Amino acid sequence: MDEMDALRLSREVARNVLKAINSIPPSKRGEFYEIGKSGVTKLIDKVAENSALEVLRKENLRILSEECGVVGEGDIFVALDPLDGTFNAIRGIPIYSVSLCFSNSEKFGDAFFAYVFNLCSGDEYYADRKAYKNGKEIRIGEKERLEDLNAIVYYPDRPLPFKRIRALGSAALETCFVAEGLFDCFVDLRGMLRIFDVAGGIYILEKAGGVAFDEKGQSLEKKRFEVSERVNVIATNRKLYKKLQELVV
Amino acid sequence: MDEMDALRLSREVARNVLKAINSIPPSKRGEFYEIGKSGVTKLIDKVAENSALEVLRKENLRILSEECGVVGEGDIFVALDPLDGTFNAIRGIPIYSVSLCFSNSEKFGDAFFAYVFNLCSGDEYYADRKAYKNGKEIRIGEKERLEDLNAIVYYPDRPLPFKRIRALGSAALETCFVAEGLFDCFVDLRGMLRIFDVAGGIYILEKAGGVAFDEKGQSLEKKRFEVSERVNVIATNRKLYKKLQELVV
Numbered sequence: 219m220d221e222m223d224a225l226r227l228s229r230e231v232a233r234n235v236l237k238a239i240n241s242i243p244p245s246k247r248g249e250f251y252e253i254g255k256s257g258v259t260k261l262i263d264k265v266a267e268n269s270a271l272e273v274l275r276k277e278n279l280r281i282l283s284e285e286c287g288v289v290g291e292g293d294i295f296v297a298l299d300p301l302d303g304t305f306n307a308i309r310g311i312p313i314y315s316v317s318l319c320f321s322n323s324e325k326f327g328d329a330f331f332a333y334v335f336n337l338c339s340g341d342e343y344y345a346d347r348k349a350y351k352n353g354k355e356i357r358i359g360e361k362e363r364l365e366d367l368n369a370i371v372y373y374p375d376r377p378l379p380f381k382r383i384r385a386l387g388s389a390a391l392e393t394c395f396v397a398e399g400l401f402d403c404f405v406d407l408r409g410m411l412r413i414f415d416v417a418g419g420i421y422i423l424e425k426a427g428g429v430a431f432d433e434k435g436q437s438l439e440k441k442r443f444e445v446s447e448r449v450n451v452i453a454t455n456r457k458l459y460k461k462l463q464e465l466v467v
Numbered sequence: 468m469d470e471m472d473a474l475r476l477s478r479e480v481a482r483n484v485l486k487a488i489n490s491i492p493p494s495k496r497g498e499f500y501e502i503g504k505s506g507v508t509k510l511i512d513k514v515a516e517n518s519a520l521e522v523l524r525k526e527n528l529r530i531l532s533e534e535c536g537v538v539g540e541g542d543i544f545v546a547l548d549p550l551d552g553t554f555n556a557i558r559g560i561p562i563y564s565v566s567l568c569f570s571n572s573e574k575f576g577d578a579f580f581a582y583v584f585n586l587c588s589g590d591e592y593y594a595d596r597k598a599y600k601n602g603k604e605i606r607i608g609e610k611e612r613l614e615d616l617n618a619i620v621y622y623p624d625r626p627l628p629f630k631r632i633r634a635l636g637s638a639a640l641e642t643c644f645v646a647e648g649l650f651d652c653f654v655d656l657r658g659m660l661r662i663f664d665v666a667g668g669i670y671i672l673e674k675a676g677g678v679a680f681d682e683k684g685q686s687l688e689k690k691r692f693e694v695s696e697r698v699n700v701i702a703t704n705r706k707l708y709k710k711l712q713e714l715v716v
Contacts, residue, residue, distance in 0.1 A: 305617070305631065309649045312561045312587060338561060368554070373632045374623040382554065383622045384634050400558045 219277070219294050221331045221346040224320045228333035228344065231273045235300055235316045236337055238269035239307065248308045259285055262307055266300035270316065274298065280324075282414055282443040295321045297417040297443045301337075303388030312338035317390035319417035326413065327439030332421035334390045343394040345425035351398050358428040359399035362457045364465065370396065371466070372406040378465065393419030393453055397426035403454035405466055407433050411449045413441050423453050431459065433467045468526070468543050470580045470595040473569045477582035477593065480522045484549055484565045485586055487518035488556065497557045508534055511556055515549035519565065523547070529573075531663055531692040544570045546666040546692045550586075552637030561587035566639035568666035575662065576688030581670035583639045592643040594674035600647050607677040608648035611706045613714065619645065620715070621655040627714065642668030642702055646675035652703035654715055656682050660698045662690050672702050680708065682716045 219227075242262060251264040267285050274281050278292035283300060296318060301307060303314030314337050321329040334343040342352055349356050361367060369380040370392045384401070386392055393416060395401045404423075406416075420430045420438060430438055430453035441447055452462055468476075491511060500513040516534050523530050527541035532549060545567060550556060552563030564585050570578040583592040591601055598605050610616060618629040619641045633650070635641055642665060644650045653672075655665075669679045669687060679687055679702035690696055701711055 309644075310588070311635070311644075311649075339559065373627070375626045377624045378622065382636075384636055385632060386560070386635060387631075387633055395558075395560075400560075 219279075219320070224318075224331040225333065225344060225346075227273065227277060228318050228331075228335075229342075231270045231298075231300075231318060232316050232333070232335035232337075232342070234269040234273050235266050236335075238265050239301070239337065244310065260304055260308070263301055263304055266316075267298075270298055270300040280443075282445065284412065284414065284445075287445050293322070295324050295443045297321070297326075297414040299390060299414045299418070302390040302415060306387045307337075311387065313386050313388050313391060314338065315388050315391045317414070317418035319414075319421050321443065324443045325439065326417055326421075326441045326443070327437075329417065329421050332418040332425075334394050334418045334422060336391055343397070343419075343422050345422040347425065349397055349422045349426035351394070356398040356426050358397055358423065358426045358455045359402050360455060360457070361402050364458075364461060367402040367458075368400075370401050370404045372408055372410075389415050390419040393423045393451075396453060397423040397428060403452070403458060403462055405452050405462065407450045407452070407466065409448050409450060411451060412445070413443055413447045413449055416449055416451055417441075417443070420451065420453060427455065428453055429456055429459050431463070433463070435463060468528075468569070473567075473580040474582065474593060476522065476526060477567050477580075477584075478591075480519045480547075480549075480567060481565050481582070481584035481586075481591070483518040483522050484515050485584075487514050488550070488586065493559065509553055509557070512550055512553055515565075516547075519547055519549040529692075531694065533661065533663065533694075536694050542571070544573050544692045546570070546575075546663040548639060548663045548667070551639040551664060555636045556586075560636065562635050562637050562640060563587065564637050564640045566663070566667035568663075568670050570692065573692045574688065575666055575670075575690045575692070576686075578666065578670050581667040581674075583643050583667045583671060585640060592646070592668075592671050594671040596674065598646055598671045598675035600643070605647040605675050607646055607672065607675045607704045608651050609704060609706070610651050613707075613710060616651040616707075617649075619650050619653045621657055621659075638664050639668040642672045642700075645702060646672040646677060652701070652707060652711055654701050654711065656699045656701070656715065658697050658699060660700060661694070662692055662696045662698055665698055665700055666690075666692070669700065669702060676704065677702055678705055678708050680712070682712075684712060
């Protein structure tokens with residue numbers, strides 16, 4: 219499987235998820251699918267995952283996703299978030315997405331393609347060696363002063379000097395917003411993110427010229443496509459990273 | 468002018484603003500209109516305000532708005548935010564709105580009608596003695612435990628125990644989201660909000676059964692429709708207010 223195969227497959231996943239979600243009446247979007255030992259599963263998450271797996275399982279892939287864990291066999295690993303921003307989707311707040319990241323091993327560092335689809339606007343982000351939005355190359359912003367930053371932070375635990383702080387509820391989309399320069403950084407040090415929440419968006423952000431590290435300054439390359447993996451992220455441009463780390467850690 | 472007149476007029480304002488904004492090509496949305504002594508004015512804000520004033524100035528109203536200050540004569544006072552969420556509108560993030568609040572004096576406490584229109588979804592919120600979304604009555608949520616809250620906070624300056632924290636970038640819409648129970652509180656103690664940013668949404672939230680006070684526990688009733696007025700807000704349901712105040716002030 220090469221980048222073109224991954225793009226074709228990702229688009230098919232996005233179309234299938236969009237169709238499946240839109241077939242759920244708004245009044246049923248918040249319903250539970252099951253309450254089991256692995257926690258609570260929302261109907262909309264299960265519907266989204268099933269519709270993504272329906273496409274992906276036609277190929278030889280090892281797929282990591284929230285509800286199903288790991289399914290499938292193959293040399294290519296896929297970190298899948300079929301619906302990033304469930305809270306928004308249920309409430310009709312138009313910020314949610316599908317996210318995929320393809321890797322040649324179980325490590326994020328061997329990723330070769332990522333795809334994030336905005337399920338509300340239809341905007342499509344992907345990256346192979348470069349990063350694109352709707353087919354046009356994107357680059358991360360170049361701001362250097364903390365006072366000028368439009369920042370995404372989950373969640374501020376102290377006063378921060380940024381111009382604006384937002385938390386919109388879809389890490390995959392928000393990292394793409396940083397990749398295209400709409401925002402200047404994405405920070406989440408809660409120890410809550412899973413690798414499939416951010417692998418797609420972070421790969422795109424890196425290929426747009428950005429960098430992503432954890433709170434210790436370690437790259438995310440060694441992070442594994444596993445359900446138990448937890449990820450902290452400071453993602454921004456190269457000039458800002460050190461300043462940000464000093465500020466928020 | 469009664470509530471029905473105010474509703475009819477507000478709808479005309481919303482339609483006019485929507486049409487005017489959508490006529491600006493996306494590539495021009497971020498342009499400046501002028502950089503003058505009162506600060507920087509964005510083209511999109513000026514276009515929105517002009518299109519709102521075009522409608523409102525046909526009536527005998529004293530209108531308070533960001534760019535124009537106070538215009539018009541009349542016994543009815545209107546706090547107008549023609550485009551709440553400019554940052555989002557410029558970036559294509561689909562969360563921005565028009566907000567109006569009608570009062571029998573220059574005080575918020577004499578308000579009798581408010582209207583907030585979601586310029587992206589077309590959702591319409593208004594309140595006279597009750598609050599409505601798209602014609603159906605809405606009520607604020609009833610959560611009491613801090614750990615269960617989906618909170619909107621500008622900006623957290625300490626760790627907070629909430630379930631979720633968001634900052635979506637349109638105070639008018641976010642207070643309406645609280646009014647309809649999608650979120651549980653709206654907190655902004657930065658001393659930055661102007662009365663026209665929040666008068667519409669707060670009036671709707673109160674008529675949906677909620678309460679709004681400043682950081683000292685004072686109601687917003689005495690706040691005046693003036694450009695210089697700054698507002699701090701803790702808005703939530705009656706049971707939560709005290710707990711929230713103790714936590715965030």
